[in-house]
Amino acid sequence: xxxxAEQEVMDDWENVEAYANADFSVAHNEVISRYQNTFQHxxxxxxxxxxxxxxxxIAIRFSQTSPRSQIxxxxxxxxxxxxxxxxxxxxxxxxxxxxxxxxxxxxxxxTQIYDLIISNSLLHHMTHAEDFWQVIKxxxxxxxxxxxxxxxxxxxxEQAAALTQQHMADAPEILQQDFYNSLLAAYTLDEVKxxxxxxxxxxxxxxxxxxxxMMIAGRICx
Ligand SMILES: C[S@@+](CC[C@H](N)C(=O)[O-])C[C@H]1O[C@@H](n2cnc3c(N)ncnc32)[C@H](O)[C@@H]1O
Numbered sequence: 001x002x003x004x005a006e007q008e009v010m011d012d013w014e015n016v017e018a019y020a021n022a023d024f025s026v027a028h029n030e031v032i033s034r035y036q037n038t039f040q041h042x043x044x045x046x047x048x049x050x051x052x053x054x055x056x057x058i059a060i061r062f063s064q065t066s067p068r069s070q071i072x073x074x075x076x077x078x079x080x081x082x083x084x085x086x087x088x089x090x091x092x093x094x095x096x097x098x099x100x101x102x103x104x105x106x107x108x109x110x111t112q113i114y115d116l117i118i119s120n121s122l123l124h125h126m127t128h129a130e131d132f133w134q135v136i137k138x139x140x141x142x143x144x145x146x147x148x149x150x151x152x153x154x155x156x157x158e159q160a161a162a163l164t165q166q167h168m169a170d171a172p173e174i175l176q177q178d179f180y181n182s183l184l185a186a187y188t189l190d191e192v193k194x195x196x197x198x199x200x201x202x203x204x205x206x207x208x209x210x211x212x213x214m215m216i217a218g219r220i221c222x
Contacts, residue, residue: 001156003191004184008125009103010054011077018174020055020083027213031120031149032061034209038217039145044068045115049139051104051132052076052122056084056097062118063096071096072112076103105131107139116145123150124186129195137199142221146204151186152214160184163212189214 010016036043044066050059053073063071075081081099088097100109104126117136126132136146154160160183168176187195189208196204196216204218 001153001160001184003153003187004181005127006125006181006185008127009076010125011079013079015174015178016055016077016079016083018172019178020080020087022171022175024057028057028061028120030210030213031058032065034149034215035062035118035147036065038147038205038215039116042116042145045145046070047112047114048072048116048118049111049114050074051117051119051135052125053084053099054080054121056087056099058118058120059084059097060087060091060093063093064091067096069096069116070098072098072100072109072114074100074102074104074109076101104135107135111139113141114139114144116147118147120149121151121182123148123192124153124182129187129191130198133195133199133201137220140220143219145219146217148216150192150214150216151182151212152208153186153188153191154183154212157184167212183212192216 048069048071050071050073053059053075056073059071059073081101084099088094102108123132160180164176164180168179189206193206203222204216206216208214
């Protein structure tokens, strides 16, 4: 099935409100535990960058399990960042998580030397996937660890509809539509491997770990 791009930045208030209030605890806890299993030697990276942080749910969960980490979290959507700011404050993590508005591939925040770059569900939003990897290449140093999770595009519209029904049946209609659109916009495992090949990152681990998720993990220099 051909990829169907979706709106890149999530800045529609109704959509953002539904997303920010959704319960992603199962999927996001899975992201954190996969990170911990993959990089067992780096459970408290000093400096972390979260690309496409949305309402900061991943950044907050990461901070709660890695309390010594300092996290810069970046998103292009002002409404999303407004929800993120509130969530970070309620979690009592304002000293640990700093939020920045920036539309990748522009990097409008005081970038640092990061031990880890994480990103959940941003790649499929990017109009040009190579921009996503180029940002990582620009910011990362040789020892930076990369941990990216995203959806995998199903083989057909019917499969996308079935996955939406299976996993989002109880969610509000707007979130169901969002999830369906995201499945259509997602990249396949082979497409992601090609994207990595273009950056000579063939040593990255790419794995489909559920009926709809993939993870990509590695270090710039193996
Ligand atoms: C599906 S959400 C994922 C949010 C968060 N990572 C999570 O797991 O809950 C994708 C986010 O990427 C942001 N985004 C899309 N394109 C972007 C870009 N070019 N630069 C920065 N953020 C972008 C959207 O605004 C949205 O908040």
